[in-house]
Amino acid sequence: MERQLPVHSSFHGSIRSRDSTSTVESDPREKIKDCFRKFIAFMFTQVGVGALVVCYAILGAAGFMHIEKDNPDLQLEDVKNWRLNCAEKLWNITVSVNIFNETVWMHKVNNVLKLFQNNITIAVHTGYSGRTAEDIWSFPAALMYSLSVFTMIGYGNIVPKSVWGKIVTIAYACFGIPIYVLYFCNMGKVLAKTFKWLYITAHECSRRDDPLFEDGEIQPKKKITVPSTACLWVISFYILTGTIMFGAWEKWNYLDSTYFCVISLCKIGFGDFVPGANISDSAGGSHLKLVINFIYVLLGMGLVAMCYNLMCEDVRVKVRELREDLKNCLDDITLKITVCMNDTKYYHQKQSRNLK
């Protein structure tokens, strides 16, 4: 509703301005108004919304980077201290215990290591990842983070740690999600229209070639809806592309990479597989991957929206047909029953008349 309004008004406006240009040749104010109107109309088309989403993501990335990079990481210090403590303890053990008694030494070292391990586990659960804030919040990573916020994927491999980061995330989501929904609807509609046109063209071409359907063209043109299977094929193809691409880059096996694509496109986003976010990896080479993942996810969302649109239409048509069939069937049955009843009635009357 909101979206259609400006387009609509601009349509009226252009007509009006055409009228006015025929009467008053060059009114600069009118021209400027028209330009402005056209600009707004453009902003609400798919290109404008796409640009808006990308701009919003870039803005968010810059903002989050700025906020989170300044945040001093206390955990890094903690973990370092634990490690030094552990080394100290190991030294003490080595000094105090008889060196040549291996089992005792082993036992004690094992206990110390277990303590260390538990500490690290807690730290990891509370967000320690072994990297400094500068390493984590590189620009592509921040871009990925803002994408995962407003598309509601939420990978969770990078999370804000500072208070301001959290507050800004909430505000960012509040404004970003409507923009994203706008993008989703718009992209879905445009892609659905394009795909439908393609499908219909292909359909007609194939039918013209087919001699069996020659006489079928005389019939009034039936409204063609794209079948659900076609949508599913498109989505499967897209997932397959993603599978092969990420599989080759990240050296995941095909199951893992299919799993990643489905989990991303369904907006679940567990975050157990994220491209370019391997912890043991250095952050250097992963930037391009993050950007490409960004594009992949954004395009994929548009495709999902398209399929959603088309499938909704298809299902609606199918349900209507089903209902009509059912109605016809019921009508037939009731007709038959009434005829039967009338027959028996007639028969009874006849019999009684005969009896008389």
Added chain:
Amino acid sequence: MPRRRRPLASRIRGYIRHLLAFLFSNVGIVVLVVAYTIAGAFMFQAIEGASEMERVNLMARERNNTAQYLWQNVTLALNLFNETALKDKISIELHHYQKKIVVAVRRGWDGGRSSRQWSFSSAFLYSLTVITTIGYGHLSPRTNWGKVTTILYTLLGMPLFLLYLSNVGELLARWFKCLYALVCLCRGCPGFTRRRVARFRTQVESSEAESIERPAGWRSGYSDSDATPEYRLPHGVPPYMFRRPKYMRTISMPQPWGPPRYLDRMDPRLRGWSEPWMRNITPETSEFSYVTFDAQTITVPLSVCIFILVGYIMFGSMIFGMWEQWDQLDGAYFCFISLSSIGFGDFVPGERVYTPRIETSFIVCSMYLMLGMALAAMCFNLMQEQVIHYVAGLKRAAVRICRCKR
């Protein structure tokens, strides 16, 4: 004979249809979602529980290996009395070990404290996060079969949950509107209504006299003969209802003949709400006493919706703050991230504090999420209506302005 039988049959059919519709609309869909989630919980528990033990054992072996390495390569190889060199070496070795732990924990190892990560309640929360597309990721499938099952489970469960959301959201929106009308606007109180009637009486008499004369005829809105575009407003309510103040649905003369025949034709939703004869209003009140309102035509202002959402988030942050010892901001952050289905998974209930209540905390979280998402859907429903209302008003205003200019 057939004449007597058919009404009974049709009545029974009607009852069955109503029952089916009810099951598929509200209660049925809730039960379906819960059952689907429970089934998923059992399934994932069965699939993932087995491989969990292996991982715990693997980590224990890793620790032993590290100790062994320290013994052989560090303690025996280096000069014992060179303290700094030894410490450096140990520190490097520990760093390697630490990296291994970090990777293992990220891959779902739990530190060996709670031996069963895939307990029933956590598997329940997992299934719920899958179908609601929250996806915390605190638990994720490790086995191949787990991944395949998750994909299939998602494809089936997501439409189901969307159905749940739209259905329950609509239902809640309807209830909330009634509640709002009754409590906040006091539209149900008889005294208020009478006063309001008195206020509107003159206006109504003067402006829409012709519409008062056809109260019983508002069925004409249903008939197809005069189905002009204007008449195709929702639920067959004739347009003169819209010109009037919205909450006044029918203003009718006293009807001594009782309920008219079209009662059974009417939308069942309106029944019992806008029928004056269903309330025991005494006939000796003034001729305009039959003012009823339809709660479904009012729009709830945006601020109320936002207030409800914020209140729910605050409530959640209080509960989880108490339960999990998070501070207020973290609790609110968790609730927001969950309810907007982002689900980072940096805060998950039952993740940090290892208490015996962990199972209940998972279940409470699931309940909170299911209710909260329905509530959010309700608020979006209401807000959408309000926004459409605003936009329509804006459009009308814009059209008027444009006309004036010309």
